[in-house]
Amino acid sequence: MADIPVLIDCDPGQDDAVMLMLAMASPELDILGITTVGGNVPLARTEANARRIRDLMGRPGIPVHAGCDRPLVRPLVTAAHVHGETGLRGLDLPEPVAPLAPAHAVDFIVETLRARDDVVLCPTGPLTNVALALAKAPDIAGRVRRIVLMGGAVAGGNVTPVAEYNVFADPEAADVVFRSGAPITMIGLDCTHRALLGPRELARLRLSRSAAARATLALFDHPSAWDPPRYGGRQGLPVHDACVVGYLLAPGNFAGRDCHVAIETSSRLTLGQTVVDWHGRHGSASNATVIGDVHATAFLDDLVERLSR
Ligand code: RIB
Numbered sequence: 001m002a003d004i005p006v007l008i009d010c011d012p013g014q015d016d017a018v019m020l021m022l023a024m025a026s027p028e029l030d031i032l033g034i035t036t037v038g039g040n041v042p043l044a045r046t047e048a049n050a051r052r053i054r055d056l057m058g059r060p061g062i063p064v065h066a067g068c069d070r071p072l073v074r075p076l077v078t079a080a081h082v083h084g085e086t087g088l089r090g091l092d093l094p095e096p097v098a099p100l101a102p103a104h105a106v107d108f109i110v111e112t113l114r115a116r117d118d119v120v121l122c123p124t125g126p127l128t129n130v131a132l133a134l135a136k137a138p139d140i141a142g143r144v145r146r147i148v149l150m151g152g153a154v155a156g157g158n159v160t161p162v163a164e165y166n167v168f169a170d171p172e173a174a175d176v177v178f179r180s181g182a183p184i185t186m187i188g189l190d191c192t193h194r195a196l197l198g199p200r201e202l203a204r205l206r207l208s209r210s211a212a213a214r215a216t217l218a219l220f221d222h223p224s225a226w227d228p229p230r231y232g233g234r235q236g237l238p239v240h241d242a243c244v245v246g247y248l249l250a251p252g253n254f255a256g257r258d259c260h261v262a263i264e265t266s267s268r269l270t271l272g273q274t275v276v277d278w279h280g281r282h283g284s285a286s287n288a289t290v291i292g293d294v295h296a297t298a299f300l301d302d303l304v305e306r307l308s309r
């Protein structure tokens, strides 16, 4: 029963691809559309990759829109060294068949959020499209049901010691979003580094013949998944963006608190840091629910089960 209407904004990207497959394998979600942004790899690839995953999952009816190919004011810094030049390192998919939808992603976001007020907006890349939509139509901040985004961190970045990639790539856009007044759930590295796809999950995915299971193994079943634990003593690879969909499907598996979050947009040393007032020192009103923990086994069991369908 599709009872959660979602609009996904992403930059596929290996973990974005797992997130999309999880969303498309979950009948609880009514995917109104997918918008794409330059991020992990340039826009030409992120939009084509979103369409490739859509073809793979047999969902040609979900519109895919292309959006901004660069951040608001800075040049695009990709993460191709992580995701590969194609953006889907390990997964070779044919050229996309179903076409790109004509409207710009920003216009699609505005039109969708003006047409109904029950939409969950799920950004999992740099927030450029979302920020421009809010700039073009500030009224959508009061209409969106919630923005559930993957980005930021309370403690520790993955691009610099303090900055997480999605926010680092376009800190000005993140600043617009977190100042917008829209209800935000921020799923950052503190959560996603606790939910690693490891040997146990990969072994279970190998038992499935589903396209999603095979694609996830192609993306993640490689030697670095077996490296010594890098993330706080746990072995495996993060599937950051899949946590956004996991949260929508089972919010009880995630824990967090309402905090004030500010974005560093000027310091050379800490550019892109999400300054999360986790202990309420700042005294400013909360502008986000920050997810700091996850019941990893429950989330990963659900992820594997749905991808294996
Ligand atoms: O820092 C992790 C985030 O950056 C994920 O969304 C990943 O896809 C990359 O975009």
Ligand code: CA
Pocket (backbone or CB within 6 Å): 010, 011, 012, 013, 015, 016, 040, 124, 125, 241
């Ligand atoms: Ca992403």
